[in-house]
Each structure stands twice: as C-alpha cells, then as structure tokens.
Amino acid sequence: MKLEGINDFVIRFANVNGSGSASANALFAKSLFRLGVPVSPKNIFPSNIQGLPTWYEVRINEKGNLGRRGGYDFIVAVNGQTLKRDYEGLAPGGYFMYDSARQLPADFARDDITLINIPLTQICNREIEDPKLRQLLKNIVYVGALAHLFGMEFSVLTDSILSQYKKKPKLAEPNIKALTLGFEYAATHFQDTCKLKVKRSNKLTRHILMDGNTATALGALYGGATVAGWYPITPSTSVIEAFDKFTSQYRLDDSGKKRVAILQAEDELTALGIALGASWNGARAFTATSGPGISLMNEFLGLAYFAEIPVVLIDVQRTGPSTGMPTRTQQSDILLCACASHGDTRHVLLFPCDPKECFEMTADGFDLAERLQTPVIIMSDLDLGMNDHICLPLEWDDTRTYDRGKVLDKHQLESLTGKWGRYLDKDGDGICYRTYPGTHQRLGSYVTRGSSHDEFAAYTEDNDTYQRIMVRLGKKWQTAKGLVPKPDIKLTDTAADYGAVFFGTSTQASHEAIETLGSQGITINTMRLRGFPFQDEVKAFIDRHKTIFVIEQNRDGQMRTLLISECGIRPDKLVSITHFDGLPVTAGHISYSIEQILKAQMQQGGAQ
C-alpha cells in the first residue's frame, strides 16, 4: 500500500556535501512555502567541506505542525555512501527515488515501497553542455521531477528560480531547463505513481521563511549595534555574515563609509573583549558564538557581571560537550550560560523560539543589557539559527527609541546634587548610573575594574563594602525579573493536573505532542519560557499543577535544574523529557515519553 496524503508528509534528500544539493533542496522547500503550504526544512550536514553524506529533510504539514516529525515517506537517494541506510529507513509505503545510473544491488528487495528511478546522470550528460554545470543541475532535475510527482504548480518553481537569479538572469536559464527536464521525465514515466500530493494552501499569507541567524543579524542591525567582535564557529558564523551583509547595505554614510565596525578577532576571548570594550565606551556591541566560545568567554563574562558592563552575546548552541558534533543541534549550554564564571554570578538569558523572536529578542537584548548593565545571552541553537523556519513577518515600530539605560550625560552630571558614585544604588533597584568616557571634563570619570570596588568605584578590600556590592547585585537580579520577557502561558484547562514547560526550538514539537495527547484526552497546560531570571508567573504556573514536564534538548535536564534551584520547586514535581542525540526533537518522542511516564504513574497508583 502506498502512502497517501495531501500536504502532509516528510521528504528526505540524501546527498553528498559540497555537490550543490543544498540550494536545489532549498529551492524545493521555498517553492512549497510559496504555495502557501506550511513547510519545515532541516539541513543535516556534516562537519566537513566536501564528500561526506548530508541530508535535507522537509516536513510538509497543512496543520502547521513544523517540528521535526521523524521518519520519512519519500526519499531522494542520490548518495551512494548511504544508499542502503536511506533505503532501509524509508517508511513502509514510501517512495524511493534514485538515479538510475546506479543499479540497485540485489539486497535492495523491499516490496513495501515504490521505486522511482530517474536517469539523472544520463539526462544531464545528454542535455547539459557545460560539464561544470552537470553535477549541479542534476539536483535541479530531481526537483523538477518532484514537482510533477507531488502535483506542484510548475510556475512556482520557475518563479523561484527567476527571483533567485534576478541579478544574473543568464544563470536562470539552465536551471529552468533542468527543472523542465525532470518534470517532463516524471510526467512521462511516473504519471500516477506518487500518492503524496502538494496543494496550494492559504495557510501562509503574511509569513516569511527565514533562518534564525539572519533574523538575529537583523535584530542587531535594528537594535543599533555598531561594534561586533567575533570568531568563526559553526553554527554562529552566519549571524555575523548576515550582519556584515546588512550593514554593508544599510549602514553606509553618503561617502560609503561604514557606521559599524566588525572585527574578526583572533579568538573568542578577544571577540567578547571587543564587545565589552565597545559597550563600556557607549556603543552597542555584541558577539556571536557557540559552546566552545562560551567556555572560553567565562572569564570575561564574570568581569562583565561584576563590573556591570552591558553586552549582548548570541549563543547558537550545538551538540556538546567539547567539540562534540559541531553541525548538530542541542540546548545544552543553559547551565553554563546561567552561571558562567567563578564566584557568585548569574546571567540574563533569552530564549527565542523562531526567527521573529530572534529578531525581537536581539533588538530588545540591547535595551535589556543597557538597562541592567550586564550581559544578556540570546540562547539560539543550530536548528533555529541555520534552518529556515516559517514565521510571522518581522516588524519595527518606527516610534521606538533605544533604551540606553541609566547613563548620565554632561548636563546631568553638572546638575547632580551630591557626589556621584558609579556603583551607588540611587533608585533602590540595584541599578546604578554610569558615564561614558569623555562625557565631561571634570566630572564622572572613574576606573572600571573586576576587582572589588566601593560605591565610588574605588578599589577596596573592605569586607563590608564588598558584601554590600554583592547584595546589591542580588537586588539587581530581582529587578531583572521584571524586565525579561514573560513566559508564554496557555491554560487549556485551569484545573488540569499537568503542565509542560519548554522553550526555544523545543516549542513546535512540544505543541504538537501536547495537541496529540489532548486528542487522547490528556490535557496539558503549557508554558514557554522566554527569559531567565524567572518571574513569579513561572513559579505560579508550576505551582498550579501536580506534575510538570520539562521538555528540553540536553541530557541532564539543565532547564529543570535551573527551575528547581531558582524557583524553589520540589524536584519530584518536575519530570524531565530530554532529547539529546543532536537532531531536533520530535513530537513523537515527546508524546511517547509523556505517555510512558503517565502509565508508570498510574501503575504506581497515582491518579491521573
């Protein structure tokens, strides 16, 4: 029996990396998006430049469930190295498309799937003159074939090509030819073969399809960042690349000079040092990195905490520990980011769940960092940062002004009554007034230091003074609770026993899983965390339920640990649902895990 369905299946592309497949596969996904069909592509690529297996998985789901689903119903298997694995992993009833240049070995003997062999190599060798283009266009040919198989409007593909090559229309031509070749071949040979179909939908009228790192870069552009120090590391590099691209266009003065300074540093210590130096000096500054960079930035994060220097740090998390799997995703830097550096420290974290939030939280992050005079870490991850996601359009309120926090200008310094102290808590909120270097000829200068200092920024080893400053920093942390974004709470049933807590890229799969469970009669209220420190709302949500599932993508339940220790929750109330193999979590994994836990609870005599 063949798998059937409209706008509801998963297709996987198995390619060799460095062969140009990425753009062809993205073209396919983009075309679906343009048909208004909810789609979520996941690029599963190796930490390598050329010649190793790479997969691209696209989930199409009319209902808008766009977490990873797991499994695949259709595969385009054009990588010999993984052919067997790809073949075996295909869902029963699925479709196996391959290049008929390759004869399938005898042990490829499943009878529960449909083979679709397309002579990709042959078509290209025959029809495409430029031998350099052949390899690349082979990928476009199968996209053309898919268009026919799924019954897609062909024009959406050609339009995508045309807009992609708007500036080099010459290059569009061979692409369109390749598309047509594939389409026609499929039309001729596989007329009614595929029962998986795509239909134009109206689900996505306003939406955009963007990766999180691009959105983060736009957040930095709109948030007014003028200095970035950085060091290349997957999966954060593209944040800076995009920031560079956007600022090269939107941050030039009339003479073409730049209103931004982007410096590739020699390492991550320097990258954060640059951002701190600039922030100290009154510019909005940031850096972007991933786990290994966070580890290296520990010392500077402690300095920033204690000397109270604002900075925005983007952590695009990947699979740790150590070098781990550099091209796989995880949410596993949470504990380290929350308490980075020796001594008593605590850092503000924001958890975007889609590109729109990447944009907003990055832009807001600068306000927050300057308001609180402390580092703000945006906890993105590889899945969010490097994969395309559908989200609502980014918007900017043109009446918005930047909140630069408590900064005294020349005039304010002069009209102060009483002696100004950099670390005096005038307002009782734990946040003090700072000055930028050079503000005034006589007033407001001080030495910033990571060593112990008194309210007037003078070095001190007096134990009471030290303690006073540390207690005030604790007060500031309380103030932060009122400023970080509130959790997104959904109370389906105000009397429900169960709640689920999740954040970031675990969101989509969690919602889907909870919907599934809901349809089985298990009602679970949800709370999506958006920031740390946690507000009272977070504790209240947990308190109102009997059992809370904390869903996260790491081994040790790091967010659960944070919730317990920061909100004073009874540990047995928080049940960990973890997923940490480096691939994005699936709804199935979550719903299955919850079901098992509930079963076990029931067996132990606990009422549902």
Add this chain to the structure above:
Amino acid sequence: MKLEGINDFVIRFANVNGSGSASANALFAKSLFRLGVPVSPKNIFPSNIQGLPTWYEVRINEKGNLGRRGGYDFIVAVNGQTLKRDYEGLAPGGYFMYDSARQLPADFARDDITLINIPLTQICNREIEDPKLRQLLKNIVYVGALAHLFGMEFSVLTDSILSQYKKKPKLAEPNIKALTLGFEYAATHFQDTCKLKVKRSNKLTRHILMDGNTATALGALYGGATVAGWYPITPSTSVIEAFDKFTSQYRLDDSGKKRVAILQAEDELTALGIALGASWNGARAFTATSGPGISLMNEFLGLAYFAEIPVVLIDVQRTGPSTGMPTRTQQSDILLCACASHGDTRHVLLFPCDPKECFEMTADGFDLAERLQTPVIIMSDLDLGMNDHICLPLEWDDTRTYDRGKVLDKHQLESLTGKWGRYLDKDGDGICYRTYPGTHQRLGSYVTRGSSHDEFAAYTEDNDTYQRIMVRLGKKWQTAKGLVPKPDIKLTDTAADYGAVFFGTSTQASHEAIETLGSQGITINTMRLRGFPFQDEVKAFIDRHKTIFVIEQNRDGQMRTLLISECGIRPDKLVSITHFDGLPVTAGHISYSIEQILKAQMQQGGAQ
C-alpha cells in the same frame, strides 16, 4: 573591667605589609602551638606587595574551637594607617598595645580598655646596631613583650627561633636579643597588666601546624605526580612552590636529575593543557589555580570530560566574581567546577577540610581521576590553603600502590579476545579501558578527540552512537558515587529534626556553632560533605531531617543548589546559611543565623 581568661582569647596584629611582620606573628602562633595550646592564625593580607594594612589574627582556644571567632581581645596596633579602626574595634575590656613612639591622638579616649605602650622604635634604635634589622626586629620585640604579658614560657620562643634559624645560627642571635628586650620591658613596666593568659596544655601531643597548600603539595608528591603545569595566581601559587621544594629534595636521581617536570606555563589554559597531555600519556599530572584560572580552563575541562582524560586540578578558591578580592577567602567556585564547560558535563569534586585531608584527597585524587578517567577537582580555599591549621599528622601506608585504573599493557592487549575499543564499556560500570601511547607496536592505538566518537574512538556524527556514549558517561557518573569519599555524618540524636550540612573550611565554625546551640538545647545532626557526586548517604541524611541548614561561604548557596538538583531534595527543606564577605565564617554568625531562622519558624507556628 579587664578581659580575663586562660587559653581562650583572640589577638590581632595590625601591621603594614612588606615590613616583615608575618614571620614575627607566625613565630608567636607557632610558640603557642608548641605549648600544646590549640591555636588558629588567620593572615588577612592585601593584594599588594608593600605598604598597605595587613592583619594577623590568632585565636587561642583550649577547647579546640578553631574556626574564626570574630572580634579581638588584644591588639598589637603598629600600623598608623589603621590605628583608629583597630582601636575602635577592640572588645570592651581588651588590651591595646602600641608603639609609644606614636602619641595617641586626643580622640583615642576609650576608658574601657587597657593601653599597653611599648617604645618599640626607641628600643630598637637604641639596642640594635644594624639599621637594616631594626624595622624587622621591632616585630620580634613585641612578640617578646607578649610572651611576658601572657605568661608564656620564654624558652618556647627562643627554641622556635633556634629551630627556625637552624641553618643560619648567626641570625638567631639578634632575634633572641629582640625577644628578650621586649620580654624585659614588659616585665618591668607591665607586671600584672594583662589578665589574658596562656598555659602549657596537653591538647596537641601528635598534631602538626601546617598550611593546606603545603599538605596538598605533599599529597601530589606522595600521589606520584610527575608533571605539573601551572600559572601563578594567589592563593594557589604556594601549592606549586611547595611541590617544587619537596620534589627538589625527594625526586632526584643519583645524578641529581629530576623525576618531575614542573613548567610555569604562559597562562591557565596551557597549565591545564600540559596536565592533560601528560595524563593522556600515562603520567600523573596536575595543576593548581584559583577562580580566574578555572574560568579559563573551562574548554579543556569539557574536553577532558568527553575524551575521558584523568587529571587532578587544585582549585584554591578566593573571593569572586572576576578578580574580586584576590587575598580573601570564599567557597564560591562550586557550581562552576561542578558543571564547567558547555554541553552536558559534570565533574568530580573533593572537599578537604584541613591540611590532613588536603594531603589525603590530593593523593587519592590521582587514583580517583585515573580510575574514573575524568578530572577530579580538589576544592580548597585561601583560608585552608594559606593559613596554618592544626591537624593530625599526615601518614602514608607504605604498602599502598597507586590505582592507575583500567589501563591495558602490552601483554594484556595481546591476550585480549575480541576487538579492543577505547570507549567500550566492557564491565558495565561506564569505565572503559585505555592504553598509553607507544604501548604496543600493532595494538591499542587510537585518536583521542573532543569531537563525537564511537566505541572504537572513530569520529562519528551518528546520532545514536553519540547518544550511547553520553548515556554511558552518565553511567560512569553513577559509578563515581561509589568511589568518592563518603560524607562524615554525626547523628547526635537519631530523632532530631534538624541537620546541618557543611564542608571544607566551614567545618570548624559549624561544629562550634552547633555545639553552642546544643548547649542551648537545640540538637542538630551534622553531615560534612567530602565529595561530589553525592552518595545515597547524603540524600538519606537529608531525608531523615525536617530542616537542613546548608552552611557555606558564598552568596548564592551554591552547594545547596547542587544538593537540590542532584539529590532531588525539596528546596524548602534546605535552608541556606551563607557567609561571603571574604573573611572566614565565624561560629557566631552561624549560630546566630540558625537561631534567627528557628525563631522565625516558631513564630510561623512551626514546631521545633
């Protein structure tokens, strides 16, 4: 009314640093120790080389309560910069000794204290010919005076001098002269002035007086460490200095060559890298550092965790965050050390409470690190490491052999059945078999890496394999529980509601406080933590009590956080008693805090 008492008071010395006071004050403390009187000196020195205030506080307590007491009954005030403060801080009924070269200002008008003015400068100028020695010996003169005032046996002082200058008897002479001058001056002018007395005691027959860093160095010597990479940082530097001193004596071959390699590295990253490289290559290796170094070592700690490389890391904690107060103490690197580095990691910690344990835990740490193939961090601190403490004598069992853990030699490799895999869990305890480079011509070689690897150490990006390895590391963590030292539990009353948990340098003050409370009828059982991960015993102790006081020297209750999250304890059961101003915690602070909490509980209607 004058303060009175025998073997029970606190004396404080207020000096200028760099003036040679440290050795005179230590001579005083050592002499008390030699009289068999329990004594605990605390050096409170600035992060500076010369000219700033420094204090040396000695508590004398016949009962053996040797935590810091707080307050002082007698002060030797020879620092003009702090004269006023020292004067004002003296306990009512106390004694104020000063150099009569300085006329006390008119506002020094307390009538509740006894002034003891000694013409220190005058005596020295008159009696000591060498002007270079005068400044130094001034300090010895006041020690001589104290000997008389407290009624100490003079010979114990002269003996101490003689043994100190055993190798340079010429230098002993002027010192003894200075002692005598002071003694005689006091005898003449302050015959019956002081009611605080010292009496020879029999409390300390076997004990030694040693600082923790020396003991740690001896632990490394006896534990068989052959490679140390390090970078200077207070308060850890003296660990390496002592290790250098001891190995220069006890690790030479017949030709005078060294059986040790100690390398001053260019920074802490390199220091730990050196230790890791050496451990990987089959040597026992370690490094010692303090907070800022730990921050910088994060990346390497993650590598060691994931690639499973043993190493011993000594963290002599100081007051953070950032540069903080480099010469003040704290127990505030706990959370960072427990979870250092990005991704899911967890590190083994040991908590010595006195020099004897510094010795033992360091030596054992090498066994533990090699058995578990992971970093072991010895959590010392400035108070423990740099101050002298009375403890039982160090002992070494000569029949003991080093536990090098699961290492395959040439012969074992050859007789293996089945393929060897570096990361194969043969024994089901999560610990695998390793090989040293060069062991065998054909067998046992592999590439160690911080990137994801399979059981045979080959690079992999396979999600299942990655997950398997991570789960096994979790299993190893369980195994570790059976290997780290058990807590030291004292159940005074098996039915008591209250328990106290503490560790390291909070121990002495905690015991004293609990004794005090006990005498008021408040019974508190105690558990001194000695290692992390926590064993079942830790949880069981907590579970059997209604309320647990967690006593620690940091702001955020870091150990409490660890207990809650690792043992699954209800947070409201663990009440934090913190002390974090950089000075060692006092018994008074602890007992007062507990009393206040109990009062509050009672007012809220909670039964005691």
Add this chain to the structure above:
Amino acid sequence: MSSTRPGFRHPDLPKNDLGYTRRDYEGAASTLCAGCGHDSISNAIINACYELALEPSGIAKMSGIGCSSKTPAYFLGKSHGFNSVHGRMPSIATGADMANRDLVYIGVSGDGDTASIGMGQFIHVVRRNLNMVYIVMNNGCYGLTKGQDSATADRGSAGKKGRQSLFESIDLCELAIAIGAGFVARGFSGDKEQLVPLLKAAITHKGFALVDVISPCVTFNNTTTSTKSYQWVRDHMEATATFDFIPPRKEITTQYEKGTTQSVTLHDGGVIHLHKSDGSVDITQRRPAIDALELYREKGRLLTGILHINESLKDTHDILETVETPLNSLAEKELCPGNQVLQQIIETYR
C-alpha cells in the same frame, strides 16, 4: 584604600596650552613599593600628557592585571580607566577604540600580562594597528604574584630568589616590528629625559605605538644578578639615535645639519627629528630596524630609543573604512533603517 591627593591648587603652578597644571594629570596616591620603576613611568605619562596639553577627559586608560596594571589609578585622575583582566587589555582597548575613535587610548601592561597570558592578544592588536599607545612596564618578573620569572626575563638572569631564569627571553619590540607595528620604542623608567619624549611621540603617532619600558621591580628583581635591575640597565643601555619631538604648530627653531638628521612627520603635523650617529640604522625601514635589535641582542646590549617608525600605515578604523563620527555617538536615525526598509528586506524571504 586608594585615596585621592588633596585638591588644593597652587595659583602659581605653571599651566599648559589648555590651561591645566601638571596636577590636573595626576591620579590617586600610588600603593606600589617605594622605588618601583612603575611609579616613574606613571610620572612620565603625566608629564607627557601635560606637556602635550591633552584634554584629560579625552584620554582613556586601559590595563590588564599586575602591579603595572594598577597604575592607571595613579595617573590621569580625570580620565576614565578600565582595569580589565589578566592579559586581555588589548581586546578591551580594541572595542573601546572602535566605539569612539576620538579618544586617546593609553594602555598599560606588564611583561607577564603581555608576553605570557596576553601574547596572543598583543600580537593581534599590533596586527590590527589599533590607534593606541601600549606601554609595557617591563620588570622581567611577575611583581604582584611575588617575583616569578616572566617571559621577558633573560636566560640566566636571577632575581631575589636567586634562581636563574631558564628560558630565552622574548623581545616584544622585535615581535612588534615583525608583526608590522608603525611605532616601536624602548625606554627605561630610570631615564625620564628619554622616556617623556618617547611617550609624547608615541601618543602623537597614529596607529599602534609600543613603548617597552624597562622598569625595575625593587622588591623582587633588582639584584646584581638581574638584567632588569637599575644598575644593569644603566650599564648596558644604548640608544638608536637621539631625537627631538616637535609637536604640531610649534615653530621649528633649531637648524639641523643636512644628512645627519632624518625627519618624520606625524599625521597631525608633529615632527620627529632623528639625529643619526655613525653607523646608525634607518629605523624607518623595518628590515634594518629588526636587524639592529638582533645585533644588539647578539652583543648583549640593550637598544633603546625609537626603534622603528613608519607613518604610512592605516589604523584599524581606516582599514575598516568606518565613518569619522565616533560610532558611540550615532543615534537611532543613523543606525536603524526603519520599518519600511525592514518590510523590503523581509519581502525577499517570501
């Protein structure tokens, strides 16, 4: 613990072009050991800034960690300072400079801070040609941690503990030239006559200026066996060439004999006149400049003075082509492209 010196001002104190007295450039009282070379350097910095008539609030003082790195508290009390973490001052200075190109950046570091833990950042701040003065208070040891050898300690040199330094010393000046620094000089804390003009020239130079100042640590490394002691340095120092530094807008009154004097014009119009001696090298070229350092190293002598100067290099801002306006003074309207542009941008993601 750090106290400010009394604010009383004598009406007759001499004033510089901006009307400031030398006191206006002083800082808090030093807490270093009496006789420490670093204090002399602080004084030289005060003199240089006073004589150049720099606006004190227009200067930013940057440092790492060490006795040396404490000094920014002891000079220029009207300037902002940043006493950062060990070895990482260059990155902080880089960020600061990126944010505001109009301030004068004076960085102070130690030989431990620069040549050990900070080596990577040092090399790379040189490579970026950041517009700053980078002063190394070089005592061949770790003063603040009580006298361990630093990487600039010469092999065989021995401080207070009497142990000889085991490894070859690193010459920061030679490294800086090799990496491409445009201004490299060496001074001695005991030679104010040379040091103050060196600092003035360094401050006036646009781009990275290294001033490596041998600065004896009286407590740990001023022994007769140390090559960083007052005595050793006095006995072994030689200068590349004497020079006059003429600030911009000052009339040049002296006439120099042709051929014996080479003049280098600084970006703001100041001029350095180098008075060549016999066999002296052309320090405006890096090849002979490096060779001279190697030669003196071979000879066991200490070469001081301006070691290399090249006024033709672009600084970081010029290389990055940033606007002239300090980036920290740009406001929303120059920074934020607005919603209309945003809608255009996201249209391409549809």
Add this chain to the structure above:
Amino acid sequence: MSSTRPGFRHPDLPKNDLGYTRRDYEGAASTLCAGCGHDSISNAIINACYELALEPSGIAKMSGIGCSSKTPAYFLGKSHGFNSVHGRMPSIATGADMANRDLVYIGVSGDGDTASIGMGQFIHVVRRNLNMVYIVMNNGCYGLTKGQDSATADRGSAGKKGRQSLFESIDLCELAIAIGAGFVARGFSGDKEQLVPLLKAAITHKGFALVDVISPCVTFNNTTTSTKSYQWVRDHMEATATFDFIPPRKEITTQYEKGTTQSVTLHDGGVIHLHKSDGSVDITQRRPAIDALELYREKGRLLTGILHINESLKDTHDILETVETPLNSLAEKELCPGNQVLQQIIETYR
C-alpha cells in the same frame, strides 16, 4: 565515518630498515576535499616516517581543530593521536612530551589554529624548545569554517568570496626564529621533492622544529587572486639553499666542494649538507636568517627550504634537567618517598 584502508598487504612492497612497508605508515581514508594541499602533506609525513624507518607506535600525533588538524586520522594509523581543541595543541604536546620523552611528537596545525587562537601557545612552545615537529598546514584561510581569512593571509590576497584580506600577514617562520626556534623551515604541499627531506630533517632535529607548509585550500582559497594558491606559490617560491639530509649511520658518499657546502650535524649523528648558492645567507645564525625573510618579504617572494638551523640548543627536558627515563614509566618506589620520610617532613611542622 572514518574507515580504515584495506589491510591486505602486497608481499612485494618495498620495506624500510625496520621491515615496514609504506602502508604501515598510512592512516584512514581522508575526508578532505579532493585536491586539498593537506592531503599531500599527510603523504609527505607518511613518506618521511617510512623513509626514516621510525617505529610507528613510537610516534604521537598531535593536533588542534580544523581541516588540517583532522589529518592525524589520515596518516600513521598505528600511532596514538590527540586531536585536541582549537589552538591548544602546543600545551597538550608539551604535557605529553614531559610525560614521555622517548616518543617522537608530530604536531599538525592550521594557520587559523596557530596564528590566531593559538598564537600564545605557539610562541611559548617555541620558547620552551619542546622536542617536537610542528607542522602548519598553511592555506591562508579557515577551511573548516568555510573560508574566512586567517592571520597568514597576505593583505590584498582574495579567496573565493573575492574580498581582499585587510590586514598584514604574519610570518610564522620569522616569529619562530625571533623567539629562538632551532629549526625553522618552509615548504609547499605541491613540492614533495623538497617537503619530504624537510620533514625528515625536522623530525631528526632535537628540540622544536617548525615546518610551515603552504597548502592551498582548493575549495576556498585557490583563486588567481590568492597568494596561497598553487599557481601563485609556484610562481613566487625561492629556496634558501638546496640541501641533502643524511640520516645517521648512512655512509656519506657524495663529496662536496669546499666552501660551497655547509654541514650541520644533528644530535643523533644525522647530517644536513646545505649547498650554498651565490649570496646565500648563513642560516645557522638567526640574525641573517631573519634578515633573509625580511628581504624576501620586501621583494614579495616566498622563501622556502630550511630557513634557520641551530643544533646547539637545549630542549625542555634538558633545561628542566629531568631524568632520562620517561616520567610515565616511573613507579611507586621512585616516586613515593615513603612514610618514614613523611614523618621526618612533618616533624618540621611541629
């Protein structure tokens, strides 16, 4: 993902003095891009070790992170390897060498790994004169993170993205000589004839040996506008001098004309004969060696070959005066002084 090459052994393959074939020195199949210079260097390492007849298990392969640092998986499959973290290989190698001085340490790094994040560790491992070969696979870019400029990229050079590198390049060889390295050489991955003997000499040298190998990144930096491309290097490379490397116990058969050949005897008796050409420099002295590099830099040419050699330096173990026995093979009785001594020691604390 990394597979081992088939174990089948052809009986007729030539064998070296230890009876090993070249295959015994190979590793797993490479996963680098086809044509990557790094693979050629791996092959040259294999050849050098094979020809020197080193015991494969007596070698330790060390690396950092990058395409280059992956290569230890692709050569010497019978040797232990340590693929550490980015830029920190020198410290790991130092520790390893301290633990066992009897192994041969071959370190592999990239220009990003060494000249950026690893600069501090690089300089200091040179300064320690650690007995190791340090190979930089120098492609002027960050291969593994997709082609960003590295610190060895020449100013103006442009890779695949077409953007010119903004900053001056760092010459690791010059730095190494300035810091005091005893063996410094530069090769080209495209010139096996020169590279294999360079590596053999480097391995035989006792102490730190740097071999900086220009190794084009075919994917990101092999453009006509790049100075790290195959073409540019071929067009611009020149050699200091040709040389023969004669391993120990090999008979010297060739007779060299007096004056034109300089011979350097290595610690184990091997000899390097340097054939001087006109105007060639004395590379046994650091001053002319550095000067030659500066000269070629000025001329815009790439100087290759052995750039400096000095056989008189002590390595780290000799400097520290450690025993000859590898420290990792010492047992309790040599390490632990026993309880009696302990009681003596603690007696002094009474």
